Amino acid sequence: MSKKKIALDMDEVIADVMASYLDVIEKEYGRRLKKEEYWGQKPYKIFPDGMKIRQYLFKEGFFRNFPVMEGAKEGVAFLMEHYDVYITTSATEFRNSLTEKIDWLAEHFPAIHWKKVVLCGDKTILKTDYMIDDHVHNLETFEGTGVLFTATHNIHENRFQRCNNWEEVIAFFKSELEK
């Protein structure tokens, strides 16, 4: 039987974007936020003039330097063993992000073949069995099984299978294999 397909998001799922946001917030506002100060909010909506934080998405290098999300390397390796994994990432809004995302993947996830990478706009035309994403709007239009990866902006959502970290992702997809 052929492996089931997973559309795996990049930002806030395998790439720790929030860590980089905290860096630029510290640079702009002079101090590093604690989790209880930002958790539940989008990072660029914490301060009244916070939209200048979102502008970093357009700056050269921003997408190249995210830390790898904790547990993601082991998690992706597990998924790739049992599933057909595609990296599906919204990227075309940010011109600089395209090459930076490819280079980031080549550095941190060299086992992912170029055939399995999708740099896209909206995700409504993707067809896979599963989608792991931090954005509710991507899961809302998805016809397969959506898995919401917990991020600061989605903690009040309760319509989807939620995974709070990569250990929970592995546990969920292990249980799916046993069905």
Next chain:
Amino acid sequence: MSKKKIALDMDEVIADVMASYLDVIEKEYGRRLKKEEYWGQKPYKIFPDGMKIRQYLFKEGFFRNFPVMEGAKEGVAFLMEHYDVYITTSATEFRNSLTEKIDWLAEHFPAIHWKKVVLCGDKTILKTDYMIDDHVHNLETFEGTGVLFTATHNIHENRFQRCNNWEEVIAFFKSELEK
């Protein structure tokens, strides 16, 4: 009723890659090939050492300078009026192509929103109603209606709806609207 979705390929469909191949063949071999000399063959398989022609795909600037395929501007404008058009292009094999493709689209097809652009690897995870492509392998795995856009390397294929040029694309999709 919402518009039906089309996955529209870029290279050899809206971007005239063959024109650029003929340029580099002329540069490498000293003369411009006539259509009867290459038609039916892949451009890098015409000469015994022709794989050096394929290497141009990895060179900076190659994807930025394709001419627009004849009739494509009018054709894409027609499709966008009646269908939900996504540009779906295999690109992740060629690192330089990513930004160049985005810039090329911005120059020649500024009406196409970034949300509607997909830079991908294989196309097996795309789900649209139609796919317009010059590569048979993309249509073979596609579940909707495949439309083969004639290119030098696909002229012996007869399993798919064929369009030889953009006039025929418009005619076909007009007839689909009347169904």
